[in-house]
Amino acid sequence: MEENKELIKSFINEVFNQHDLTAIDKYHAPYLTNNSGKTIESFKKYLTALFSGFPDLHVNIEHILAENNFVLVFLNFVGTHKGEFNGRPPTNKPVTVC
Numbered sequence: 148m149e150e151n152k153e154l155i156k157s158f159i160n161e162v163f164n165q166h167d168l169t170a171i172d173k174y175h176a177p178y179l180t181n182n183s184g185k186t187i188e189s190f191k192k193y194l195t196a197l198f199s200g201f202p203d204l205h206v207n208i209e210h211i212l213a214e215n216n217f218v219l220v221f222l223n224f225v226g227t228h229k230g231e232f233n234g235r236p237p238t239n240k241p242v243t244v245c
Contacts, residue, residue, distance in 0.1 A: 148213040155218050156208065163206040163224075166198045200232025201242065209245070221245075 154174070161170035168191050175187050198204060204226035212219045224244040229237050 148215075151216065151218045152211050152213045155211065155220055159206055159208060159220070159222070162194070163204065166194075166204070168194055196232060200228060200230045200237070201226030202229055203227050 158174045161167050207223040208220060209223050210221040227241050229239060
């Protein structure tokens with residue numbers, strides 16, 4: 148269970164806090180599919196827009212729980228709206244999403 152928690156912590160740090168989109172590839176199993184129609188490329192595209200709109204974005208782990216093969220994470224996103232995001236011009240205001 149601790150190994151699974153460390154894997155999630157590493158993903159959040161590398162991808163969200165270091166803004167390293169290339170790190171996604173080492174966490175994503177290429178054989179996994181879902182019914183949402185979302186792809187790893189659409190996730191990267193979304194994060195590119197997110198990091199452009201909030202260049203100082205930082206994600207904090209508020210709680211992390213693990214049981215068997217499941218990990219539940221409560222996140223807190225903090226950043227400053229310095230670029231266009233979802234068609235909205237920058238406000239230069241701090242934003243927190245819990």
